[in-house]
Amino acid sequence: MFTFELLWNALVAGVLLGGFYAAVSLGLSITFGQLDIVNISHPAFVILGAYIAYMGNEWWGFDPILTGVAAAPFFYLIGVGTYRFYYEAFERRDDEALRGLAFFFGVMFIVEVVLIMVYGVDFRSVQAPYIGGNWEIGMIGIPTRMFVPCMVSLVMFAAVYLYLARTFTGRAILAVSQDRLALELMAADPVRVKQVGFGLGIATAAIAGALLIIIIPIEPSVGRLYIGQVFAIVVLGGLGSITGTLVAALILGVAESLVSTFYGPSWAPAVAFSVLLLALAVRPQGLFGR
Amino acid sequence: MTRFWIGAVAVIAAGLLLAMTDIIANSFWFFAAYVVLQYVVLATAWNIMGGYMGYVNFGSAGFFAIGAYTAIVMYNLIKAPLLVMIPLSGVVCGLMGLGMGYLTLRLRGVYFAIGTLALAVVLETLMVNWDYVGGATGAYVIRPREMEPFGDYVKFLTFVMLVLAVIAVAAARWVERAKFGRGLHAIRDDELAAECAGIPTLRLKLIATTLSGFLMGVAGAPFPLYVGFVEPVSAFNLAYAVNAIAMPMIGGTTMWAGPVIGALLLGTAQQIANVTISSELNLLIVGLVLVLFVTLAPEGIVGLVRKYFGRGR
Numbered sequence: 070m071f072t073f074e075l076l077w078n079a080l081v082a083g084v085l086l087g088g089f090y091a092a093v094s095l096g097l098s099i100t101f102g103q104l105d106i107v108n109i110s111h112p113a114f115v116i117l118g119a120y121i122a123y124m125g126n127e128w129w130g131f132d133p134i135l136t137g138v139a140a141a142p143f144f145y146l147i148g149v150g151t152y153r154f155y156y157e158a159f160e161r162r163d164d165e166a167l168r169g170l171a172f173f174f175g176v177m178f179i180v181e182v183v184l185i186m187v188y189g190v191d192f193r194s195v196q197a198p199y200i201g202g203n204w205e206i207g208m209i210g211i212p213t214r215m216f217v218p219c220m221v222s223l224v225m226f227a228a229v230y231l232y233l234a235r236t237f238t239g240r241a242i243l244a245v246s247q248d249r250l251a252l253e254l255m256a257a258d259p260v261r262v263k264q265v266g267f268g269l270g271i272a273t274a275a276i277a278g279a280l281l282i283i284i285i286p287i288e289p290s291v292g293r294l295y296i297g298q299v300f301a302i303v304v305l306g307g308l309g310s311i312t313g314t315l316v317a318a319l320i321l322g323v324a325e326s327l328v329s330t331f332y333g334p335s336w337a338p339a340v341a342f343s344v345l346l347l348a349l350a351v352r353p354q355g356l357f358g359r
Numbered sequence: 360m361t362r363f364w365i366g367a368v369a370v371i372a373a374g375l376l377l378a379m380t381d382i383i384a385n386s387f388w389f390f391a392a393y394v395v396l397q398y399v400v401l402a403t404a405w406n407i408m409g410g411y412m413g414y415v416n417f418g419s420a421g422f423f424a425i426g427a428y429t430a431i432v433m434y435n436l437i438k439a440p441l442l443v444m445i446p447l448s449g450v451v452c453g454l455m456g457l458g459m460g461y462l463t464l465r466l467r468g469v470y471f472a473i474g475t476l477a478l479a480v481v482l483e484t485l486m487v488n489w490d491y492v493g494g495a496t497g498a499y500v501i502r503p504r505e506m507e508p509f510g511d512y513v514k515f516l517t518f519v520m521l522v523l524a525v526i527a528v529a530a531a532r533w534v535e536r537a538k539f540g541r542g543l544h545a546i547r548d549d550e551l552a553a554e555c556a557g558i559p560t561l562r563l564k565l566i567a568t569t570l571s572g573f574l575m576g577v578a579g580a581p582f583p584l585y586v587g588f589v590e591p592v593s594a595f596n597l598a599y600a601v602n603a604i605a606m607p608m609i610g611g612t613t614m615w616a617g618p619v620i621g622a623l624l625l626g627t628a629q630q631i632a633n634v635t636i637s638s639e640l641n642l643l644i645v646g647l648v649l650v651l652f653v654t655l656a657p658e659g660i661v662g663l664v665r666k667y668f669g670r671g672r
Contacts, residue, residue: 107469158654167415168653170472171608174417175650182643266418293597297480300473335495339484344479349474350465 071331073207078329080323081209087098087322088219089284092277092300093295096270098314099229102303105246106155107170112176112295117180118200118278120188126195129210133195134221137279141272148271150175150262177292184233184289194286218280225276229269229312240267246309255310294338301345307355317356354356363532365438367525378509378518378624389517393585395626396517397578401599402606403619404574409604410501410612411540412567413547414463415472419603421479422452422572424486426596427630431492432588434600435502441581448580449573454574460565464655467550476600496588500583516581527574527624531615534570543567562576598642605649620660 090107093115100108118137125136159169202213233239241262247261281287302321308315321344329337348355377383387479401419407413415520418579426448433439433447465476487495534540542563545553554560557670584588625645632641656663 086542107472154533154654167409167413168608168657170415170469171604172650174601174604175653178646179434179650181554182646186637186639186643196660213426273527290597294480297477300477304470304473305415326661333488335488336484339481342480345477346474346481349470349477351463353470 075330077209077324079086081211082330083216083323083326084319085215085219085322086326087319089215090298090302090322091318092218092222092273092280093225093307094299094314094318095229095311096153096273096277097299098265098303098306098311099106099233099273100270100324101300102306102308102310103246104240104263104270105172106152106195106263106267108267108270109170109173109296110180111270111274112292112299113177113180114144114147115278115281115295116184116287116289116292118275119267119282120184120193120289122181122282123193123195124278126197127193130196132197133279133283134197134215134217134276137276140275140279144275145208145268145272148268149154151262151271152267156263181289186265188289190288190290192286192288193282195282197283214283218283219277222280225273226315229273233311238262238265242269243309270343294341297338297341297345301348302342304345304353305348305355307357312353312356313355313357363529364574364653367529371522371525372629378514382386386511386513389511389513391630393513393520395623396520396524398602398606398622398626399581399619400520400527400574400578401603402576402610403527403615403620404571404610405603406615407531407534407574408567408571408605410562410617411534411543411547411657412545414564414568416459416475416571417472417600417604418459418475418477418479418482419575419580419600420595421475421482421646422455423574423579423582423599424591425455425482426452426576427582427589427594428492428526429487429576429627430580430583431498432641434583435491435498438479441584445519445523445577445580449577452576452579453569453573456568456570457565459572460568462559463564463568464561474652479595479600482568483591486591486594493590495591497588497609498583499588502584502587506531514544516585520580523577526621527577528615530570530574535615539563539566561612574639599644601642601649602629603644605645605652607659609648609652609659611659613658614661617659624660 093112096110096114097111100106100111118140120135121140122133125131126133155169155172159172199213199217204211204213204216211244232347233243241252241257242265245259245266252259252262298321302314302317305320306315306317321341324344325337325340328340376388380584383389386530401423403414405419408416427450429451430444433444439447459478459495462474463471486492503512506512509515509518542553542558542560545556546556546563550560575613579594584596585592606621606625607618608621609625610619611617625648628644629641632644660663
């Protein structure tokens with residue numbers, strides 16, 4: 070069944086969804102796109118962030134987004150620790166390809182199982198004043214539950230973008246995988262730069278997780294589905310291109326929204342992975358690849 | 360006859376003896392042994408690609424599940440017996456493996472690994488939306504109560520799985536020793552150099568992915584009869600993908616014995632933890648052990664044994 074009203078609503082919902090996807094994939098765009106670390110466990114950290122927002126909300130009635138922002142520094146430290154471990158165990162020995170991948174796969178699995186053990190497999194959600202509202206503009210409905218996360222996501226995206234583009238450390242993060250030697254000549258230690266970059270990537274997961282649980286109720290294993298989304302977005306956008314990540318996130322959001330409106334929500338999970346397979350097979354360097 | 364084949368025949372004979380008599384009366388042991396043996400097949404199949412050739416497959420659960428779903432289709436169509444299902448599931452998954460082999464033309468390393476994960480999710484979505492095989496709600500398969508001369512049908516299934524495990528291990532051992540296996544090693548170490556040295560890399564990769572897919576499909580074929588009810592979440596369970604990677608990594612990826620040791624140890628440990636503690640905790644153990652081994656003992660148990668006992672090939 071096709072009507073223009075449905076089409077316009079699906080497009081608007083898709084853009085809002087894409088804005089949110091930008092937050093989820095921003096961290097991976099830094100760790101995988103800039104630092105060449107295949108952090109397949111990134112979605113698991115997003116889910117962890119979501120559960121922390123849930124805890125703050127359920128126990129003390131904190132606002133989920135503020136909880137996410139407050140948790141970000143801790144996630145930064147977790148990221149720094151994870152990278153140190155990864156560096157000592159794999160990268161320094163030049164052994165990162167296969168074993169590093171298996172390592173992050175294991176980390177993802179551990180986070181998921183620990184969450185299942187603590188919270189069970191029930192779906193959890195949060196309470197906030199902006200959840201449940203709906204603005205009607207003409208025939209288009211904008212749920213605030215989608216609009217707020219999208220805006221927060223774009224603000225975070227802009228902040229990280231400015232940090233990477235304007236500060237010395239930010240530029241060093243962008244440079245580290247391109248020319249390591251030149252970076253060392255600029256008196257920056259590549260390992261410490263990567264440490265900051267990885268920490269930053271994980272820190273964004275705390276906020277992205279808070280946004281996720283505002284949009285939909287979650288349970289521990291949904292993280293796996295987001296592997297498809299985040300990798301599809303980062304690869305489609307082009308590794309190393311932060312702007313590309315944003316564009317790709319919007320494209321994927323709109324594509325998923327159209328498919329779930331016109332073909333049914335049960336087909337939506339396949340969209341991201343199909344886009345990923347297509348992108349990998351046809352244009353591996355992505356839309357904005359270097 | 361070498362020692363290996365004598366061992367293989369002895370294992371099958373012992374399995375036959377245990378399955379046909381009532382020495383082990385409690386059929387729980389067969390239920391548990393079936394799962395462990397199924398993991399021997401899966402881990403060995405994964406290792407042909409992941410260990411020998413260096414291409415990580417995160418989509419083992421996809422192959423396993425398609426093996427199971429092929430069996431369901433055969434059951435729904437003609438009520439096919441198990442021994443017809445197994446080779447057919449193998450062929451379907453072998454073809455899927457062949458397709459994945461062509462994917463390696465464009466995708467190397469990390470991208471290939473992510474691509475296989477994508478493949479598994481796409482397949483799961485297809486199965487969820489395919490009503491003929493039960494869709495999201497799942498499909499029932501009625502297991503015969505008895506199978507002569509084994510008595511309980513589970514005994515028969517376990518024996519079949521034992522034979523499949525021996526076949527899989529023999530195939531892996533053949534790959535390892537043949538010129539073919541040395542070609543795969545060359546691809547793992549440096550694909551470009553291997554190509555330059557005149558190794559037909561594409562052909563070898565296609566054979567390896569097809570063989571690996573075939574064996575995974577074979578492992579999945581008896582699954583519907585074993586559980587009696589198949590739905591996408593259980594068939595595409597991430598535990599299969601994690602175990603298929605963790606077991607060879609723990610045992611050691613360079614030798615056929617590695618995945619077997621890994622599967623026997625980890626599989627048995629999981630069965631024990633499943634009964635005595637909880638099923639979540641046993642998955643946590645898998646994750647922790649995987650991370651531990653990947654970090655501390657990259658060559659696995661086989662590597663440790665070689666290091667400390669100095670035994671060469």
